[in-house]
Amino acid sequence: MAPKAGMMLGDFRVIENDKVLAIEIFTxxxxxxxxxxxxxxxxxxxxPWEKSDGTLLKLASADAKRFDFENPTNNKPKxxxxxxxxADTYIARSEIIPExxxxxxxxxxxxxxxxxxxxxxxxxxxHPKKK
Numbered sequence: 001m002a003p004k005a006g007m008m009l010g011d012f013r014v015i016e017n018d019k020v021l022a023i024e025i026f027t028x029x030x031x032x033x034x035x036x037x038x039x040x041x042x043x044x045x046x047x048p049w050e051k052s053d054g055t056l057l058k059l060a061s062a063d064a065k066r067f068d069f070e071n072p073t074n075n076k077p078k079x080x081x082x083x084x085x086x087a088d089t090y091i092a093r094s095e096i097i098p099e100x101x102x103x104x105x106x107x108x109x110x111x112x113x114x115x116x117x118x119x120x121x122x123x124x125x126x127h128p129k130k131k
Contacts, residue, residue, distance in 0.1 A: 006030040012110060020044045035059040037069045037080060075099075077106075088112040 001009045007029050014022040023046070026039035040054035057069035057080050067082040075097035084090045089111050096104040 003028075010110070012108065022049065033058075035062075035067075037082075085109075 007027055009025075009027050011023060011025045013020050014024075023042045023044065024039055025042070026037065029036045029038065035058075037057040037059070038054045041049040043049070055071070055076070056073065057071050057077070059067060060070045060079075061068045065084045069080045069082070071078050071080075077094040077096045079093075079095040081093045081095075082090055083093070089109065092108045092110060094106045096106070098104070
């Protein structure tokens with residue numbers, strides 16, 4: 001979504017075989033010390049996956065097309081890099097470094113979806129009909 005009041009909001013769904021497996025909600029929030037990237041995962045019923053609060057990453061560096069965030073608390077993920085491809089597309093790369101085992105790299109391509117157009121007089125809506 002477009003920035004408003006110092007914040008951008010986004011989401012994505014992980015879908016397999018026409019079934020939603022997970023939902024992620026994320027925000028980019030402008031703070032006095034920089035930009036914070038927050039995210040959290042949920043089931044389709046909005047039950048949080050993580051037992052703790054949402055994950056916080058802080059902006060470490062940025063240019064016109066790339067934003068590099070680092071996790072000041074742990075390695076899950078240690079880094080997240082957002083790369084803008086065009087006005088409606090960007091790639092998110094997360095680097096997860098487990099205590100034991102090999103690092104994991106996850107890349108997701110995001111595409112901005114246009115708002116759905118609602119036809120006039122379709123559905124009851126939230127407004128009473130005028131007589």
